[in-house]
Amino acid sequence: MALREITLRINDREYRGRAETRKTLADFIREDCALTGTHLGCEHGVCGACTILMNGEAVRSCLLFAVQAEGADLRTVEGLADGEHLHPIQQAFWESHALQCGFCTPGFLMTTLAFLRENPHPTDREIREALAGNLCRCTGYQNIVTAVAAAAEANLSQGWKVPEAKEVRREIRAGDSRDRRTQRAGIAKTKKRRTQRR
């Protein structure tokens, strides 16, 4: 079984682990990094529930192998809120009743984050097409479209941003921007996984 050391950043924290080369990035995030907010709805790249940001761009984490993300900077749904303060997109989803069972929601949030960065003033049609890569079975999409429009409004008034991929890449190359706390977290993760493997 071909194991690889993998080091990557998720939500500005570094994670290190050892995984089979065939392990998908989605499984690595959920199992090895214990960030279970990223969901798997189809594992063949259609439903979008596993959408995350990789170096600032929305990607399907079920269609990447963890080894491919070595040194990458990822953002998952857990990295949206600022402590107790929901991100404006999360706030808009809450106020617009844009989720029911909530399983597809993380994917929609991450897609929206990348979309609004590129297109801050979308029309409803543009929103509907931008969201077409994410399936939702509960809401019929209408309230999600409303929420994304509302989030765009909030964006204009509050001007929130996500870190640009390039800056992050530089940090990674420097490789030393992690503090002790995250180092410990990284090591702890590795230990835990070893005990699980036995």
Next chain:
Amino acid sequence: MKPAPFEYFAPRSVGEAVHLLAEHGTEAKVLAGGQSLVPLMNMRLARPSVIVDINRIPGLDYITPGPMLRIGALCRQRTAEKSAEVGARCPLLRDALRLVGHTQIRNRGTVGGSIAHADPAAELTAVLAALGGEVMVQGPKGARAIAASDFFVTYLTTSLASDELLTEVRFPAPPPGAGWSWMEIARRHGDFALVGVGAVLALRDGVIAEARIALTGVGPTPVRAQDAERLLVGQAPSEGLWEEAGAAVRASLEPDGDIHASPEYRTHVAAVLTCRALREALTRVREAS
């Protein structure tokens, strides 16, 4: 739904990649965007024992303008779609790219990868065929160019040798003032089209000087509609002429059916879309002049 085990290599140069391909032969698969390969691997329909991940090879993500628009093997579909050069020199490619999957797919998927995967329903294969483009490949014995007409062999199969790597795709820019159109019918936004048509029209002195038409979803490879093209050249554009071109396309196709569309449907819609594409292309010619 988890992939079977494989050995993973991330070469840092084209030479290294080609060496790995030569070493592992048909057991090796090249991984670029992975948006078609990884689903097949997750479902264990594809079980390559070796993966050669070319994503860490520097300098392959370029778009170089020129009489031939040259797109490097690692240029993401999304990058090409947003590129000013592509928009200016090859709007047919840009319009087709917008209908490839969804943003999340195009952020990873590469132009070269889509061509090399050779899915006859994929937009880009028909764009390459319509424009009469070519691909550059690198093998142990060096580089060679393969014309689109020689490249696509059948479903998911090309004339790439197992030890060759596609390094660049070349799209000839249509003549100045040419009009273009991409038309397709897909069940849902972002799905593979049931039928897709790409058309390019150029006029000189009010008659059609050049006509290029290629279709997806109507055969084991993208289909160039040469009968229709011949029929158009030298004629003055007219609704009647479009109908004739559509009829020629209808007559030339023998598509297979699947659960979404019968051969009859595909043939019929191919003709309908051909007319519509030519109509739109002509409008663009007139807008240009």
Next chain:
Amino acid sequence: MKLEGTNTLPASVNTVWKTINDPEALRRCTPGLKELKEVAPDTYEARLEIGVAAVKGAYTGRLAITDKRPPTHYIITLEGSGGPGFMKGQGTVDLEREGDATLVRWVGDIQIGGLIAGVGQRMIGGIGKMLIGQFFKCLEQTLGGAAPAGGGGPRAGGDAAGSGEVG
């Protein structure tokens, strides 16, 4: 899935009959056939690798020739099961003299089950036709003396050149 067609082969009915009963020719020309072991007259154990490009299925099963009416008629059955499910192909073959060539009429029925059926339906029909086409192309080459493509030609075996890099 039903398929049918006719092919003209450049040899007498008797020669064609010999060829399509010759294990060596069958091994060479049946797309994806990796191994053929005779276990009884006209019954063989077969190992196949069928598919295109990266999408390959390994099957083990049997090839049998039944309902023989030399030199003009038989039914050939190829069935196997493996990781991706099962496949069964059956072809009724009739030979007919056509000048100094032979007209081959065939009616085939292909059944595919499991993974490939559920996922690959979009291409199965076309690929089935393609593989049968390769079978006859290979026979033609054999009879015409042209160099036959091994294992039914690289494409059929799925050890197809390239189509590697994937978008």
Next chain:
Amino acid sequence: MSTRYVGARIPRNEDPRLLQGHGLFVDDVRLPGMAHMALLRSPHAHARIRRIDTDRARDAPGVLAVYTHADLGALGNPLPKLIPHPSLVHHKTQYALAPDTVRYAGEPVACVVAESRYAAEDAVDLITVDYEPLPVAATLEQAIAPQAPLVHEDIGTNIAARYAQRVGDVEQAFAAAPHRFRERLVIDRGASCPMETRGVVASWDARAGRLDVWDSTQAPIPIRNGLAAMFGLPQQNVRVVAPDVGGGFGPKIMMFYPEEILVPLAAMRLGRPVKWIEDRRENMVATNQEREQIHDAEIAVDADGRILGVRTVFLYDAGAYIPYGLIVPIVASTTLPGPYRIPNYHCEFTAVFTNKTTVSPYRGAGRPHGVFVMERLLDRVARELRVDRTEVRRRNLIQPDQFPYDVGLIYQDNAPLRYDSGNYPACLDRALEIIQYAEWPARQGTSRSQGRYLGLGVACYVEGTGIGPYEGCRITVEPSGKVFVATGVGTQGQGHMTSFAQIAADALGVAPRDVAVYTGDTGLFNWGTGTFASRAATVAGNAVGLAAQAVREKARVVAAKLLEAPAEEIELEGGRVFVRGVPARSLSLGEVALAANPLRFAMPPEWEGPGLEAIRYFTPSQGTFSNGVHACVVEVDPETGMLTILRYVVVHDCGRVINPTILEGQIHGGVAQGLGGVFWEKLAYDAQAQPLSTTFMDYLIPTSAEVPPFEIDHVETPSPLNPLGVKGAGEAGVIPVAAAVAQAVEDALAPFDVRIAEMPLSPNRLRQLIAEVRRTT
């Protein structure tokens, strides 16, 4: 009691957790030492198992166990029969693992437990099964034909049941009728496809003899009871938790699925927690499906289009097994009459086994079929008699003064089908007003002159909801002043954590955010049947109301002593308990809760025990009936057969509305699923019953780009059958969609004279229909 919160648009209590990725879905459960299960499923739709060789799998790296039927021991019997019915003569259920015969492609044959799901799937590949393929009954017609291949050889037939119900004298009515029209109507298979597939995690504590199970189910308590029985454990030692469930839509009410037994079994045998998560391909073959029915229906009307009689004789595809009994076809036949007066009615169905995935209710559960048949018949009447389609409906609607209205049939809950209340004409008028029906001919004419083919459709329905037997609830006020509500129903996104909180908040004078609702955990509430048939808000909701009232009264009795005032003068408001008119003399609700649980000294007898806590049950004698009208405008491209939904209007009456935002969300989702089943979603099978659409690339769930915006309005006729006056709404959205769109497509394609008699449609099929008409004319 004030109702500040019931009826208000309260944002959901459950959302902040889910929005931050802090939900707990079954796949998020991570236990130390957890092993993973994968299943080997039959690639054949019908085959005998000659031999299974698991040796190589057992020796594969990381493999802990491989089980076949031979290893199941006492659990090797057929799985429980869920809902018996006198007419169900052959109540066949499947085995956890197939013993000797597989009857649909996807039926479990063996399972592997390994250190990772990856390793488990590797080992599954190493199991070889020698199958003897058997002839297949792929379609309803094949299955009922003489000499048909038998799905279950031992019963000598593919017919599981025949059942008929009738009202009045149908033969006489038809004989005397001036007009009779016949239709053959077909509805094909669809899948519920919740975004979260099924999943089970089990953990066994041998010392405590305790089994903990996390299950993505709509019925945790029945699952707990069943597991206890099958494994011979006290119910109290088995805890089943349905944590956050990523959508249910019916198939997750099914019990037992094989994996719900195999996973606990493996956990107990291995002494390690075991997880199985269904992957999407499994979900498309191994999770129950629905919808396949063929109706031969006939309607008799007088010269003005008034209904004299209706009859339908239909085939119901049960799939390979029929654990859930006859619920779906019974619901179809009892939903068909809808909001119309039908003096004479005959419905008769045959439940048929086929070699396809088992069928059990999927959102709508037969209702869409009944409505499709009834509305298609009325459209035919309108066309033949040249009466406006809405006028035909209006002439036959049950009038507001006719309630309660007895249809004369027995409903799925075995109680009389008696509509409790409603205002059907009002809903129709409102829908026509919103869709601007009066201006339609002009608008359609204009678009036609521009070469566009637009069509409008209108359909009415009545939905039976809120059936028994019961649901219950325990409400506890803690010294913190927080209110805890525990109920036995599970929740799959319907917003119960909020709507139930609103009900309790009104009774106890607190804010909904101070009410924590717990559902789906057998450790927190012991009694319940589950979330199905649009019943949670009605049945559990009223139980919450009753329990909250009881706690309120207890609080007043306790406060009366503490505040030295008569109980009837004690008020609850804003989290405080005070004497009417003397707000100064007050305590917080938490203080009262603390005082109600003294450590020493005698307790006043009138307190009847400690704490502010009450358990109450609501046991409706019959269901309550929601209704509504859908209207839509569509555009068809006759050259390509492509369909675009331009407008979709829903006017809906589910009695008193608890939370309009949540209600509208339920309707949006239902309509989207309905639209899926109209043009995109079809489970294709080939002639050998091989499933051909087992991925999201071929099973087409509509996206935000296909689904239109919705326009929704409410009419409120409270139900007299429960204290809150509410009716169910969970399935409403999906029910009349096929009927409305079918009419709209016919309207759009009127120049081609196309008839729609089937669902789902597709671009290919619409083209075919247009071409066929062209050929025949």
